[in-house]
Amino acid sequence: MDRSLTKEQLETFEREFTARPANRLMQNAVTQTSVDDIALDRRIVTSVDHSVSHHLDDWKATNQKKSGRCWLFAGLNLLRVGAAEKLGVKDFEFSQNYLHWWDKFERANHFLEGIIETSGRDADDRTVAHLLSDPISDGGQWNMFVALVAKHGLVPKSAMPETNSSSATGPMNRALMSLLRQGARDLRRLADDGADAQRKHKREVLAAIHRVLSIHLGTPPERFLWQWRDKDQDFHRDGWMTPAEFAEAYVQIPLQDYVCLVHDPRPSSPVGRTFTVEYLGNVIEAPPVVYLNAGMDVLKQLSMDAIVGGEPVWFGCDVAQMMRGDLGIWDAELFDYESVYDASFEMDKADRLIHHETLMTHAMLFTGVDVVDGAPRRWRVENSWGDEKADKGFWTMNDSWFGEHVFEVAVRRSALPPELAAALDQPPIVLPAWDPMGALAG
Template sequence: MSTALSADQVQQFQKDFEADPHHRVMQNAVTQTRVSDIALDRAVVTSIDHTMSNLLDDWKVTNQKKSGRCWLFAGLNLLRSQTAKTLDVKDFEYSQNYLLFWDKLEKANYLFEALIETADRDVDDRTIAHLLSDPTGDGGQWNMFIALVQKHGLVPKSAMPETQSSSETHPMNGILQTLLRQGARDLRAIADQGPDAMRARKDELLTGIHRVLSIHLGTPPEKFLWQWKDKEGGFHRDGWMTPREFADKYVELPLQDYVCIVHDPRKSSPTGKVFTVEYLGNVVGAPRVTYLNVEMDLLKQLTMETIVDGEPVWFGCDTGKMSNGDLGIWDAALYDYASVYGTAFDLDKADRLLHGEAMMTHAMLFTGVDVVDGKPRKWRVENSWGDEKADSGFFTMNDSWFAEHVFEIAVRRNRLPQELRDALDAEPIVLPAWDPMGALAG
């Protein structure tokens, strides 16, 4: 049997296509209209409203603009709701630009240390290729957020406001990417001189990276004068503070007690086990990025209980699947592509992970849940895409979508059953650097 695509095969494909009137109708429609508009299931859309039985948010959404800082925004959004209450203000924002600066510099150091450690491998080694594939991306994970806050503290947005480059990171990232890959070449070229020589060169390279970041993002403040007016007009002044002092005073959530739990249904990832991904992180010397794999029902239960108890929940998901940004809704059956194309789409969550069809791409904050008979029906989500879409920037997620496309949440350790708390202390299973569970939300 021939392995090449033949003219006879193509002719048969065409006959099969033309034999079904539905195919021609779909061709007429899709050549004139976006396929997502045609596949959008109106019955699903009209079944969704934005009301919730348990709602926490009474603040405005933030806007990451043209950047991949969602994980930083989601983490800071979790903290700011509590800080706003402490300050007695209607709305408050931490500086996302401040953490972006330190994340970029820390990631550069992390990359260079990884390259020093792997200097004996060929440049086309799969791990080296992965390290250099996106050496300065905006994305991150929960543990990486915690590492930045614990090392560098926080500042209010007024102390380090947005710049053009923090709101549109692509041009800056292009420059950094070139410098980091150039640095990789330089480090590997002197590998035979030993780690000390490589680290001396690393310091020179980091000086250049710091210079670029300072030009694009501004200089992070070592101290700043903090004063504000509360929502009744009362004036308050704390005086001069360091970022670390500010975080220590105004972050009341016990960040060190939060753990990342995930739902990874692949057979190779048993539930109840702790995992880490090789060379996943940003701050050298910080605790490893780890997560505990659990069943989806428990992931939902912990998220619901946390919200009902009055606290939002940071989470990571694959946001591009079955979503409509204009309407601000997610549902596992939002688009009926099978009817449009006459073709089944039947990859389950495990298969999507295994075959490169899914990974965590975005991080947001759960701020509400609609509970019916003790079970979640739909979820309220604070996005960081501004207030022009959805319900003033707040999205609605049906529970069916949560099961299929949410991958991880950050939750307090004491919410877990005792056997899972004990499991957290085990040595983690190490996955390769390119595993999809090491994807960075961005």
Template sequence: MTPNQLHAFEEEFAARPANRLMQNAVTRTPVDDVALDRRVLTGIDHSVSHHLDDWKATNQKQSGRCWMFAGLNLLRVGAARKLGVKDFEFSQNHLLWWDKFERANHFLEAVIETADRDLDDRTVAHLLASPISDGGQWNMFAALVAKHGLVPKSAMPETDSSSATRAMNRALAALLRQGARDLRGQAGEGAEAQRKTKREILAVVHRVISIHLGTPPQRFLWQWEDQDKEFHRDGWLTPAEFAASYVQLPLDEYVCLVHDPRESSPVGRTLTVEYLGNVVDAPPVVYLNVRMELLKRLAMEAIVGGEPVWFGCDVQKMMRADAGVWDAALFDYAAVYDTAFTMDKAARLLHHQTSMTHAMLFTGVDVLDGSPRRWRVENSWGEEKADKGFWTMNDSWFGEHVFEIAVRRSALPPELAAALDQPPIVLPAWDPIGALAN
């Protein structure tokens, strides 16, 4: 890059009046306000033909628990109905506690398994880069519920650290990396010595989590008043008993479908990612790769049938927070920068321009002539934005930026249901399809 070349770039920029116009605009105004296509924004109708939600949106606050909130929001619909109340929340803090503890154990087991590799091995480096985080996947949510049950929010309410996890995660990451150093140093001493050290590390992890989040209840007295002011008492319950009584959906029947258009991910095959998960003894995180048309159809059919749908997406793309909308053409960045953005979804995955970053719940769909036109979404960012926390997604955005949904296995065509029993293609630990929703 020579001075002459830089001078040529400057002359080229100055020669175009449109460049100066955009410079004047963007230096004084946020670029999204300049690029916003008002025709698209004003053309978005928020009504939908099938609308399920009649409850308040939740708020994950300063934490990355969206996948957990979305899962619990799916389950609370049936629980509220059984309890006879208009609104109900399971304790998100309870599942967060167990996720932190289980994930620490999962990380330390991975460290033991890879202890004979060099520190700069790509898998080891990936593990050490993020030993503990808030993000997760559908299968990780299901694993926590299956092993540790659920409790109402009153039995384990939020704490300062459950709503703002950064300080807790910072302490846990330091402890786990320190533990990784110790476990790797014992690589020649055998598994028994390493697991003795692991137990010592987990004792400290348990203490730290309990200091930040409180202690998860082993039993609690469950009683409530329904919306008709009638009092009920169910007695002393364990988290497993509470989940068995008030979870109205068969979680073990749900499977995770993804849309991964890369050539390396065949349609109709199951995929998994090395070292992805939180509970060591749980079934692995497995996706079934399907075409986008099927992803949309199954989501639509579930909603029309009366059931919300958990999904994961790249949330920040083409999003207008103050209006609570997503549309694939919401911002005309090409006009602002006078250049074309030409990568498709597969290329964006391959070149690290996209991944699943957030999970939410579909609670409505607008259907015309048998096809979805737009979607109503329950987010977990509080009630301040959109329609008291419920957003609108145009179908164009679904195709470009939604990656996965959780649906019942029985909803799949027979050939795809059978494909779930095949051994999955194992992708490396750093593959973008294993990104965690925050």
């Protein structure tokens, strides 16, 4: 068969296309209307409502705006539930901007240390190229969130409110990436002079990163005066507090007890084993980012049990798959693209991971579940995209979508089955820096 596209082949394809009336009908429809509007399965839409049997949220949805901070928002949304109860208020937000500042600064240091460690390799080495491809994105992981809270504490939103750049991070990130890639160039050139010379220059790069972050996001407070009125309008004052003291007072769940379960069905990823990814992380001295691979039935069961027990669940997923934004719903078969294109889309989750068709892109919070005969039927999700879509910012996920497009959940270690809890003590399998399980939710 010819390697090139030939005139005869093109004529055959054209004849086959025009010979089927359905193709011409779809061409007429899709050239005038969004393909998602054409492919939307009305039967699924009409079968979904936003009610669930176990419903935890009674607060306003947050908004990450034009930033990739979903993982921070989801983590802080989990923590604000207990904080609001202790404060006696209906709505409360920790400062997302505060953790964002510290993540950027820690991430810059993490990146530069990775460059120093790999400075003996060629620039087109796959690991070096991966590090340089995105030195300081907004995205992150559960373990990275925990590392930030453990080292830097928390502050209320009033102590470090949003700025233009925290809500629209593009211009700031461009400056940060340029400085870090320039720093990487210089550190690699200094490799023959030794680690001391490299780290002396690293300090100069970090000083510039510190200035950029402070100009765009403000300066993180070392202390702040905390006082508030509760929902009954009674006044309270805790006085001057540090971020560590504030976290100690108002984080009501044991963050260090949480572990990250993932569903990685690739043949190379055995169930019941722990994994880590090279150069994944933000805080140098924090424990490594470690996942425990488990069956999808375990992720669903533990998530359902947590919600029924009164606790929301942080999770990561491939958010844009089979999603309808204006309706606020996800379903594994929401769009019938096969009928539109007369083509088969048949890759399973493992194949999609292997062939770069999917990876974790977004983190959110499960705040409800509809349980029927002891099994989940649908899930209620607190997104961080504001309150204009879905049910005032709370979305509905059919259980079919969970199985196909959810990748990880953060659950208490004490909730794990004994065999999975024991598996956490084994040394993790190390995946390369570019593995899709190292994707950052944003």
